[in-house]
Amino acid sequence: MDWFNSELANWFPFPALFLEVGFVLLGIVLFWYARILGNLLEMLQRPPLDTWARLAGWILILTFSIPHYYVSAVVYPHFRNPAAALGQAGILPQLWTCRTISFFGMGVAAVLAFIPGFIYYRWTSE
Numbered sequence: 001m002d003w004f005n006s007e008l009a010n011w012f013p014f015p016a017l018f019l020e021v022g023f024v025l026l027g028i029v030l031f032w033y034a035r036i037l038g039n040l041l042e043m044l045q046r047p048p049l050d051t052w053a054r055l056a057g058w059i060l061i062l063t064f065s066i067p068h069y070y071v072s073a074v075v076y077p078h079f080r081n082p083a084a085a086l087g088q089a090g091i092l093p094q095l096w097t098c099r100t101i102s103f104f105g106m107g108v109a110a111v112l113a114f115i116p117g118f119i120y121y122r123w124t125s126e
Helices: 014-043 050-080 091-124
Strands: none
Touching: 014 050, 014 091, 050 091
């Protein structure tokens, strides 16, 4: 990786840490939601859909929190020092790749968290 400059990396960017802690907590809330939904579906004697919400939590943590933290810690310091970013052609593609992964990961996690709740609502409103 010729664009990676370790002396520019800021491994503890505090604004990014606050956001990442928030998304990890959101993932934990999804795990808790999956446990409660699993118990409710077991009481209704319906097929378990709680694994979808658990999967949504893991997807949210892995595809949003990790790439976003990496961009905040490694890629953004290059933009703070324009002289170091000159001649580093791999910085912008790395930024866009991480943003694309985060965007699609959040979308998939949202759909996976919504579907079991909607199906549970349909089953209980019959």
